[in-house]
Amino acid sequence: LVKQCQAMLEAGRVYCQTSKSFVNGLRELGHQWSTDNMMEEVIETIQKSVRTKEIIPVSWYFLSLNHRDVRRFKDVRKEFERSSETLEGALARNAQAPRGKQHEVEEATNALVNARKAFRSGALDYVLENMT
Numbered sequence: 001l002v003k004q005c006q007a008m009l010e011a012g013r014v015y016c017q018t019s020k021s022f023v024n025g026l027r028e029l030g031h032q033w034s035t036d037n038m039m040e041e042v043i044e045t046i047q048k049s050v051r052t053k054e055i056i057p058v059s060w061y062f063l064s065l066n067h068r069d070v071r072r073f074k075d076v077r078k079e080f081e082r083s084s085e086t087l088e089g090a091l092a093r094n095a096q097a098p099r100g101k102q103h104e105v106e107e108a109t110n111a112l113v114n115a116r117k118a119f120r121s122g123a124l125d126y127v128l129e130n131m132t
Contacts, residue, residue: 023047026043026046026047029043030043030044030047072129073129076122076125076126076129077126077129079122079125079126080122080123080125080126082122083115083118083119083121083122083123084119084122086115086118086119087112087115087116087118087119089115090108090111090112090114090115090116091112091115093108093111093112094108094109094111094112097109
């Protein structure tokens with residue numbers, strides 16, 4: 001019984017330390033996502049579950065959080081690939097525009113400028129998603 005009591009106390013200490021580390025990790029995560037209302041709400045719900053010792057639902061929140069991140073990353077990657085293809089097409093049209101027809105040259109140039117803007121924006125989003 002004494003050995004079991006000591007083991008239980010040690011397990012309690014480990015639990016307390018792990019719980020503190022977990023809460024600190026949640027705080028750091030909250031600071032990183034402070035501009036995203038949905039993520040802020042999820043993190044707040046997780047913190048509430050931890051405070052009320054409802055540990056089982058926390059795992060479900062993390063699973064949904066991870067699933068949302070993966071889905072968002074895939075969407076950003078698809079958008080980046082789409083804008084890359086659009087830029088490639090605009091570059092080809094601009095290079096092949098007949099120089100004698102000024103209106104076609106202007107249309108190709110405008111399409112190229114817009115494609116570059118979309119590509120740069122998509123590339124920045126894609127890089128930021130890879131960094132997180």
